[in-house]
Amino acid sequence: MAVQVKVLSRPKRTFWDQSYLPEIARGLAVTLGHFFGAVTKPKENIITVQYPDEQVDYPHRYRGQHRLMVRDDGQVRCVACMCCSTICPANCIHIVAAEHDDPSIEKYPETFVIDHLRCIVCGLCVEACPCDAIRMDSGVHCEPFGHRGDSFLVRDLLMQRGGHSAATQGGRNSP
Numbered sequence: 001m002a003v004q005v006k007v008l009s010r011p012k013r014t015f016w017d018q019s020y021l022p023e024i025a026r027g028l029a030v031t032l033g034h035f036f037g038a039v040t041k042p043k044e045n046i047i048t049v050q051y052p053d054e055q056v057d058y059p060h061r062y063r064g065q066h067r068l069m070v071r072d073d074g075q076v077r078c079v080a081c082m083c084c085s086t087i088c089p090a091n092c093i094h095i096v097a098a099e100h101d102d103p104s105i106e107k108y109p110e111t112f113v114i115d116h117l118r119c120i121v122c123g124l125c126v127e128a129c130p131c132d133a134i135r136m137d138s139g140v141h142c143e144p145f146g147h148r149g150d151s152f153l154v155r156d157l158l159m160q161r162g163g164h165s166a167a168t169q170g171g172r173n174s175p
């Protein structure tokens with residue numbers, strides 16, 4: 001069977017098409033339309049939020065700022081299981097596990113860092129944690145940073161924000 005080939009003809013371009021002048025004029029008209037719209041009716045046409053002077057209301061389910069919860073004795077609840085860093089789609093949680101002095105606690109995070117400029121605030125780390133060690137606050141945006149280095153949220157800072165969790169460490173069936 002013969003192969004059927006559809007031949008497409010190249011559209012002819014007029015002098016005006018080749019000059020690009022009509023398209024430039026059309027683009028300028030759109031830009032000027034936005035400009036005069038913003039000048040004459042700013043409330044309707046300017047959608048930029050002047051953060052931090054203005055702030056929008058976050059959706060009910062928005063969770064932004066991370067914190068690490070602590071045990072009754074003030075130690076970090078995290079057992080360095082790596083579930084959060086494994087599930088994190090942005091690969092922005094870095095944990096170095098160390099052996100704990102207490103034999104009833106296998107490991108703790110010697111280093112726990114969240115790179116908040118890479119974080120996409122998806123909340124999966126909170127969902128994955130088996131011992132309520134990491135939480136994200138509803139309606140609270142992460143603080144703005146002045147320097148790149150300040151976006152690395154380290155363990156002690158996250159613990160200061162933390163708080164005591166009422167959940168039984170290790171799950172409901174623990175002694």
Ligand code: SF4
Nearest residue numbers: 088119120122123125
């Ligand atoms: S909120 Fe999402 S992207 Fe941010 S640290 Fe947790 S898992 Fe990673």
Ligand code: SF4
Nearest residue numbers: 078079081082084129
């Ligand atoms: S915060 Fe939770 S999930 Fe992440 S390493 Fe610690 S115990 Fe595991």
